[in-house]
Amino acid sequence: MIVFLFGFILLFITVLQAFTPKLLKQTEAFGVYVPEQYAKEQTIIAYKKRYTAVVLTLGIILLAVYIIWALTQSPTEETLSLFSIGVQFCILFIGLGYYFMMHVRVKRLKEEQGWTTGKKEVRVVDLQFQAKLQLIPRIVFIIPMIITVGLIIYTFMKYAQMPDMIPTHWGPSGQPDAFSEKTYFSVVSMPLILLVMQGMFLMMSEGMKFAGAKINPANKKTSVSQQLAFRKYSSWFALFMAITMTLMMGYFHLQTIHPEIGSAWVMFALPLVFLVLTFLAVGIYIVKVGQSGSRLKIEEDSPSLEDKIAVDDDKYWKGGIIYINKDDPSILVEKRFGIGWTLNFGRPLSWIVLFGPLILILVIAFSL
Structure with missing residues (x-):
């Protein structure tokens, strides 16, 4: 029961992180302001899809490894709790690390294409x-x-x-x-x-x-x-x-x-x-x-x-x-x-x- 409870928490964190880009307003992408004119830029859409796919895939792999380990090793409650917290942090760091990669790419794309150049703020x-x-x-x-x-x-x-x-x-x-x-x-x-x-x-x-x-x-x-x-x-x-x-x-x-x-x-x-x-x-x-x-x-x-x-x-x-x-x-x-x-x-x-x-x-x- 406890294994599946922690597993549910890990799954929730993974799904929430993976689909975060789809829950934000279109004028912001990976922490970068995107003018309305470029909100549907195909490169940005591709970045969001890639982020979702990578984070979701790696998160599910970690979740599967966690459940298999917990069911086969029969750890104590304390060990299970500590390991679960460790896996949660791993999933969070994966999402955060890939986010920063996408943040840099969107920021570079914004500069290269001059999204704000010549525009009145x-x-x-x-x-x-x-x-x-x-x-x-x-x-x-x-x-x-x-x-x-x-x-x-x-x-x-x-x-x-x-x-x-x-x-x-x-x-x-x-x-x-x-x-x-x-x-x-x-x-x-x-x-x-x-x-x-x-x-x-x-x-x-x-x-x-x-x-x-x-x-x-x-x-x-x-x-x-x-x-x-x-x-x-x-x-x-x-x-x-x-x-x-x-x-x-x-x-x-x-x-x-x-x-x-x-x-x-x-x-x-x-x-x-x-x-x-x-x-x-x-x-x-x-x-x-x-x-x-x-x-x-x-x-x-x-x-x-x-x-x-x-x-x-x-x-x-x-x-x-x-x-x-x-x-x-x-x-x-x-x-x-x-x-x-x-x-x-x-x-x-x-x-x-x-x-x-x-x-x-x-x-x-x-x-x-």
Whole structure:
């Protein structure tokens, strides 16, 4: 069962990586801006097909080797988990390595064919864009955080009744395999981590309010509609993750206070259900929405293929993945390769947003 669970995760990662180029808007290819006039360049289409074929093939080969090894060698759960993580990183590195190869090729093609030469760069601004946003209200994200604070208070109330050793980790079988001595800090470590993660989802939703919209000057109406829908669905996805994570981690914590409500079967099944629901949500999100709402069916206006193009900001994208622009007030920016958002590392606040929660989680985890 565990072998096929890890196998499913590996397959999901492989398929997601392989088909990523097909989920992005046509004006971006392997982290490079492509003007509307060249969006259907045959060389770019060939590069995307080749990337999908190579990553998918190598990923499936690795997956097959992993399953054969796991079924024939009968490794322990710990060895299986470590090997599975190693294979996952291998698949990620394969996709990332081939991505950089394609990034260099598309960038060279852009320079050789002079896609931006002689074109007037235009930055389109919709002054009503913020008013049109349909994000989840802030209070909806705060409610799970209030519940978590209540759980922390309840834990302190029940402190005397809790066991002397608190489980802090559960193995694939659902049985606890790591414990920490009971202290006022250790008993609330899990709710504290949950609170930090809830805060991250809140910041993600709030950050989209102030993220600049990259509107395509050749297709303004469609671009605005897709951008608005992309933010709306991203906000709903963040809320879904916050709620499901609160339910799962809240139950884990409650069973340390009330062991009678816990069972090995539930502890095994709950993370599995959470994982399946997360994969389903991610799958629906990327297939229905795509990056920047590119897969949403919008009544398109007629593209204008004049000598006007969007502002070419390739210089701010390092490798097409890391965005550094100190003149851009946005903290969150849309990814160029992949689905979702990344940070503008040209703004000091972005470093706090990235490392602040990470440091808090590590401090809590290593203090146990």
